Amino acid sequence: MLTVEGLDVWFGYPPDRVDAVQDASFTVAQGESFGLVGESGSGKSTILRAIAGLIDTWSGRIVVDDQQVEGRRRDRAFHKTVQMVFQDPYASLHPRHSVDRVLSETLKLQGMDDIDRRVQRLLDDVGLGRGFRFRYPHQLSGGQRQRVAIARALAAEPRLLLLDEPTSALDVSVQAEILNLMTDLRAEHGLTYVMVSHDLAVVGHMCDRLAVMQGGRIVEVMKVEDLRQGAASEAYTKSLIEASAGYVRA
Numbered sequence: 001m002l003t004v005e006g007l008d009v010w011f012g013y014p015p016d017r018v019d020a021v022q023d024a025s026f027t028v029a030q031g032e033s034f035g036l037v038g039e040s041g042s043g044k045s046t047i048l049r050a051i052a053g054l055i056d057t058w059s060g061r062i063v064v065d066d067q068q069v070e071g072r073r074r075d076r077a078f079h080k081t082v083q084m085v086f087q088d089p090y091a092s093l094h095p096r097h098s099v100d101r102v103l104s105e106t107l108k109l110q111g112m113d114d115i116d117r118r119v120q121r122l123l124d125d126v127g128l129g130r131g132f133r134f135r136y137p138h139q140l141s142g143g144q145r146q147r148v149a150i151a152r153a154l155a156a157e158p159r160l161l162l163l164d165e166p167t168s169a170l171d172v173s174v175q176a177e178i179l180n181l182m183t184d185l186r187a188e189h190g191l192t193y194v195m196v197s198h199d200l201a202v203v204g205h206m207c208d209r210l211a212v213m214q215g216g217r218i219v220e221v222m223k224v225e226d227l228r229q230g231a232a233s234e235a236y237t238k239s240l241i242e243a244s245a246g247y248v249r250a
């Protein structure tokens, strides 16, 4: 489903050039959920944005579902395959656009018909009833806003969902609801996930495999199951596990 090979991503020009990602390689199978973990600034979001076709300055190879990503991708076919959900659902929803408008416009942009029925179906899929359809972002809780953002991503009927810290702006009980929703949606829609998180407990709950990043490089790729068994081989991964007491208990 996804191949990332020898990915380098940089920002700016010498002497201020930042090498955000260096020589990153991994593959994600159809239907798999893959986590990217690591400390702040280690390059996790940058990898996601490069896969999403949102960055120009990179080299290497990114192939999504047989489509080669080249610099920025803005075409409809690509967005039908890949969608992204961001950390802050308030920032990613236009404050003056109702839920109905957000979803209808996305569906129309994808060239879909039967908009009314599809909007209702999307709201049902993310557990929001009819009463939410004509609300505005300020009339929704953080968790409800993130459900709308997920519904908007699903509107394009993507095969790959890129999730950038999708629950870190939410409080713990709402976080669990959204994680469970995303687990159910993956099974129902046969989705593939790549998910960025600084939280090993979240990745342990959601993912099959993960890559551990440090200073722009992937230091280890492993199964979540092996992480749970304490089979991390890199010292850095072990220190992450120790720092994440919640995960060890999970």
Ligand SMILES: Nc1ncnc2c1ncn2[C@@H]1O[C@H](COP(=O)(O)OP(=O)(O)OP(=O)(O)O)[C@@H](O)[C@H]1O
Pocket (backbone or CB within 6 Å): 011, 012, 018, 019, 020, 038, 039, 040, 041, 042, 043, 044, 045, 046, 047, 198
């Ligand atoms: N547009 C940009 N211009 C310049 N530098 C950038 C830009 N975006 C990211 N960076 C730098 O690239 C590096 C990787 O950033 P990135 O956001 O990918 O890290 P991250 O692991 O996702 O961090 P966090 O967990 O804090 O979100 C950082 O040093 C960051 O400052």
